[in-house]
Structures are given as C-alpha cells and as structure tokens.
Amino acid sequence: MSQNMIQLLGNGVLESLYMTLVSSLIAYVFGIPLGVLVYITDDNGICRNRFINTVVGVVINLIRSVPFLILLVAILPFTRLIVGTTIGSKATIVPLVVATAPYVARMVESSLKEVDAGVIEAAHAMGSSSFQIIWKVLLPEAKPSLLVGATISVATILGYSAMAGFVGGGGLGAIAINYGYYRYDGETMLITVALLVVIVQIFQEFGTRFVNRIDKRINK
Numbered sequence: 001m002s003q004n005m006i007q008l009l010g011n012g013v014l015e016s017l018y019m020t021l022v023s024s025l026i027a028y029v030f031g032i033p034l035g036v037l038v039y040i041t042d043d044n045g046i047c048r049n050r051f052i053n054t055v056v057g058v059v060i061n062l063i064r065s066v067p068f069l070i071l072l073v074a075i076l077p078f079t080r081l082i083v084g085t086t087i088g089s090k091a092t093i094v095p096l097v098v099a100t101a102p103y104v105a106r107m108v109e110s111s112l113k114e115v116d117a118g119v120i121e122a123a124h125a126m127g128s129s130s131f132q133i134i135w136k137v138l139l140p141e142a143k144p145s146l147l148v149g150a151t152i153s154v155a156t157i158l159g160y161s162a163m164a165g166f167v168g169g170g171g172l173g174a175i176a177i178n179y180g181y182y183r184y185d186g187e188t189m190l191i192t193v194a195l196l197v198v199i200v201q202i203f204q205e206f207g208t209r210f211v212n213r214i215d216k217r218i219n220k
Contacts, residue, residue: 005188008175013195015089016171019161020199023096024154030101034060035108036134046120046130060102068099068160072167089170092161100157107149111142144211151207155200162196172196 034056040046041053063071072095076086079094115138123137139146165173172192180189 005179008179009172009191009195012170012172012175012192013199016158016161016173016196016199019089019092019096019164019169019171020154020158023093023100023157023161024150026093026097027100027104027153027157028150030097031104032108034101034105035112036138038105039109039112039138040130040134046124046133060105063098063102064106066099068095068163069166071095071099072164072169087168092164092169092171095164096157096160099160100153103156104149104153107153108142108146111145111149112138114145115141144214147207147211147214151204151211154203154207158196158200158203 038053038056038060041049041056043050043053045053066074072092075095075098078098079091080086082094083091085091119137119141120133123133128137161169161171162173162176163169165171165175165177168174172195176189176192179185180192
C-alpha cells in the first residue's frame with residue numbers, strides 16, 4: 001500500500017470520527033428532549049397529553065421510516081441552506097442529525113420506561129414538580145440504560161456516515177466507494193471495512209466498560 005493511500009485512510013478515519021461524534025452530540029441535544037416529551041405525555045406519563053404525544057410520535061416515526069440514503073438526497077437543499085454545501089464531512093452531519101435524532105428519541109423513551117414507577121410515585125408524594133422529577137429522578141435513574149443506548153446510537157451513526165460516501169460524503173465511506181468500489185480495489189475496500197469494524201468495537205467496548213462502572217445494579 002502506498003504512502004498516499006495510508007495518509008488518505010488516516011484522514012478518512014479522522015473524518016469519520018468527526019462526523020460520528022459531532023452528529024451524535026447534536027442528535028442527543030435534540031433527541032433527549034424529544035424522547036422525554038414522548039415519555040411524559042404518554043397515557044401513563046406525568047404530563048399526559050394525547051395530542052402532543054401523537055403528533056411528536058408520528059413525526060418521529062415518519063422520519064425513522066425513510067431510508068437514510070433517500071433522506072440524505074431529499075434534504076440536500078436544507079443541507080445547503082445550513083452549511084452552504086452538500087458534499088464533504090461537514091455537509092454529511094446535517095442529514096445524520098436529521099436521521100438519528102428521532103432514533104435517539106425512541107432510545108431515550110425506551111430507557112425512561114425502564115425506571116421503576118415506584119421511584120416516580122415517591123417523588124410525586126414528596127411534592128416534586130414535573131421538571132424536578134424529569135431532571136432529578138427520571139434521567140439519573142435511566143443513566144445506565146441511556147449510556148447503553150448511546151453506544152448503540154454511535155455505532156448506527158458511524159454506519160450511516162459510511163453510506164454517505166455514495167453521494168459525496170467524506171470519511172471512510174467515501175474512500176470505500178471511490179477507491180474500493182469504483183476502481184475495483186478490493187484491498188482498499190477490505191481495509192476500510194476493517195477500520196470501521198475496529199472503530200465500532202472500540203466504541204462498544206468503551207461504552208460497555210463505562211456503563212459497568214456507573215451502574216448501581218452491577219456494583220451492588
């Protein structure tokens with residue numbers, strides 16, 4: 001393998017990490033409030049509101065049902081409006097966030113549903129407000145599950161970022177498509193796949209170890 005290809009792969013790894021981590025952070029900025037909103041407005045939630053729950057749930061499900069590549073192409077004008085371009089790692093972040101924020105919302109909702117109802121009832125009995133229950137009870141109690149979900153979400157976002165290589169996205173996906181697929185370079189294709197697998201395993205291992213350290217149920 002040439003020195004130029006090694007350098008290209010190194011830059012691809014950095015671009016993939018940049019897209020994945022930035023997209024994950026922004027997706028959680030939007031996804032956590034959405035997930036909390038869906039949970040608390042449910043029929044068994046602390047702020048029941050069928051209308052809001054239905055509207056937000058439908059929007060989340062609609063976005064999640066669109067395949068990522070189709071969504072990426074469909075919102076190209078929006079991407080250009082936000083970042084001024086539709087190619088490269090910077091542009092890929094926009095569709096990544098749009099695609100994964102609803103996914104994160106469902107992960108958050110699922111984590112919150114694991115919180116013991118007795119803990120919530122106890123907080124109610126002590127006169128806690130809805131905001132206090134969310135901030136001081138629900139989110140802290142669901143933290144281990146939220147972190148497990150975050151590990152899964154990051155791996156999913158990394159996979160999406162690789163698919164963006166088909167339409168000019170940066171990172172390892174673009175290298176796999178431009179060099180491995182279009183130029184029939186099997187070695188480059190295998191190396192990019194191997195690098196993606198290694199990155200996912202690192203994220204998974206780090207996430208699992210971190211959750212095991214903070215999970216009170218494991219450390220008892």
